[in-house]
Amino acid sequence: xxxxxxxxxxxxxxxxxxxxxxxxxxxxxxxxxxxxxxxxxxxxxxxxxxxxxxxxxxxxxxxxxxxxxxxxxxxxxxxxxxxxxxxxxxxxxxxxxxxxxxxxxxxxxxxxxxxxxxxxxxxxxxxxxxxxxxxxxxxxxxxxxxxxxxxxxxxxxxxxxxxxxxxxxxxxxxxxxxxxxxxxxxxxxxxxxxxxxxxxxxxxxxxxxxxxxxxxxxxxxxxxxxxxxxxxxxxxxxxxxxxxxxxxxxxxxxxxxxxxxxxxxxxxxxxxxxxxxxxxxxxxxxxxxxxxxxxxxxxxxxxxxxxxxxxxxxxxxxxxxxxxxxxxxxxxxxxxxxxxxxxxxxxxxxxxxxxxxxxxxxxxxxxxxxxxxxxxxxxxxxxxxxxxxxxxxxxxxxxxxxxxxxxxxxxxxxxxxxxxxxxxxxxxxxxxxxxxx
Numbered sequence: 001x002x003x004x005x006x007x008x009x010x011x012x013x014x015x016x017x018x019x020x021x022x023x024x025x026x027x028x029x030x031x032x033x034x035x036x037x038x039x040x041x042x043x044x045x046x047x048x049x050x051x052x053x054x055x056x057x058x059x060x061x062x063x064x065x066x067x068x069x070x071x072x073x074x075x076x077x078x079x080x081x082x083x084x085x086x087x088x089x090x091x092x093x094x095x096x097x098x099x100x101x102x103x104x105x106x107x108x109x110x111x112x113x114x115x116x117x118x119x120x121x122x123x124x125x126x127x128x129x130x131x132x133x134x135x136x137x138x139x140x141x142x143x144x145x146x147x148x149x150x151x152x153x154x155x156x157x158x159x160x161x162x163x164x165x166x167x168x169x170x171x172x173x174x175x176x177x178x179x180x181x182x183x184x185x186x187x188x189x190x191x192x193x194x195x196x197x198x199x200x201x202x203x204x205x206x207x208x209x210x211x212x213x214x215x216x217x218x219x220x221x222x223x224x225x226x227x228x229x230x231x232x233x234x235x236x237x238x239x240x241x242x243x244x245x246x247x248x249x250x251x252x253x254x255x256x257x258x259x260x261x262x263x264x265x266x267x268x269x270x271x272x273x274x275x276x277x278x279x280x281x282x283x284x285x286x287x288x289x290x291x292x293x294x295x296x297x298x299x300x301x302x303x304x305x306x307x308x309x310x311x312x313x314x315x316x317x318x319x320x321x322x323x324x325x326x327x328x329x330x331x332x333x334x335x336x337x338x339x340x341x342x343x344x345x346x347x348x349x350x351x352x353x354x355x356x357x358x359x360x361x362x363x364x365x366x367x368x369x370x371x372x373x374x375x376x377x378x379x380x381x382x383x384x385x386x387x388x389x390x391x392x393x394x395x396x397x398x399x400x401x402x403x404x405x406x407x408x409x410x411x412x413x414x415x416x417x418x419x420x421x422x423x424x425x426x427x428x429x430x431x432x433x434x435x436x437x
Contacts, residue, residue: 048107366399
């Protein structure tokens with residue numbers, strides 16, 4: 001009987017389709033997806049950019065450690081293959097690609113003021129029989145489709161494990177699956193519907209994958225600026241910012257330390273990221289984005305969030321004391337409800353109170369959208385001067401779910417009018433600064 005069962009099991013395994021065949025869809029973004037196909041003669045206009053460059057290898061050459069694939073005899077643009085990568089190619093690279101029309105995926109760099117592209121794997125190179133139509137530099141969308149007209153839309157969105165399919169040896173990411181393709185597509189559709197000029201994100205694995213997502217699925221949104229620093233989270237989830245508007249200095253507070261309720265040295269579980277946004281012809285403002293400790297782990301986590309919020313107030317309160325008209329927002333996933341101690345502390349009181357315009361929140365609207373835990377835990381807190389520039393009734397939450405929008409959080413957005421002169425100083429602020437209202 002045991003032998004018969006063994007035979008049947010082996011037969012099932014032999015004829016079963018691969019495990020990947022049961023997957024609902026492909027869970028990754030293809031390396032070439034969203035990249036512009038450019039002619040090699042335009043390469044110098046794309047230095048520092050990832051592209052697919054096309055042309056015919058007109059000449060080849062070798063040094064002691066490099067093979068050169070020249071797109072013209074004058075070597076004005078060259079693809080290089082280093083000796084350490086030769087064993088990855090089935091034939092010598094100059095034999096494989098010499099006198100062939102190729103499309104090479106990679107980043108354009110420079111050497112001695114001439115553009116080049118480095119090839120480390122044959123996967124980067126496609127041989128084509130006939131050159132395809134390329135995109136001229138002027139036709140590639142790099143600017144926002146909606147020009148800045150004094151009004152700026154700021155949003156925050158926890159995008160639920162924006163993970164790639166690579167195992168990072170420095171993080172415990174093995175237990176987190178890469179975000180499935182259908183979730184990526186629905187997430188992108190939600191971001192497009194949101195149409196924010198500046199978008200704060202949480203649960204991003206790394207800057208490089210966020211850039212791939214932006215290039216492949218948000219290319220028409222004009223997010224030229226991608227900001228993401230490595231934070232403190234052991235699983236590797238970080239906070240990040242996408243911006244259409246110019247970005248100035250960026251500061252990470254991941255190294256900020258303080259004593260917790262037990263007297264132990266601690267810091268942000270992820271990060272407090274500060275990004276200076278510099279709209280054209282308007283006053284700059286700071287966007288802080290956070291992702292506070294979740295409630296996973298029980299009631300003791302409130303003390304952790306209290307410590308994190310205390311640290312945030314320790315950063316922004318001196319800003320307000322120095323300049324009551326300071327323009328900034330603190331936004332993100334706070335992992336706590338409006339009436340909780342951490343959120344009350346974050347809101348503050350008196351002249352330093354911050355406004356989130358929760359009174360405009362439609363009845364029944366939530367930002368965390370899973371089952372019995374549906375609640376409001378994501379916020380955009382505005383400094384007093386920023387609150388004065390808030391466009392009334394503009395706060396909105398786009399309702400969704402993992403199935404419909406690709407995340408278990410709903411994004412929050414607000415509009416602000418940053419054009420024109422700053423509002424007049426209030427009487428209470430004038431008293432504290434010695435100015436007359």
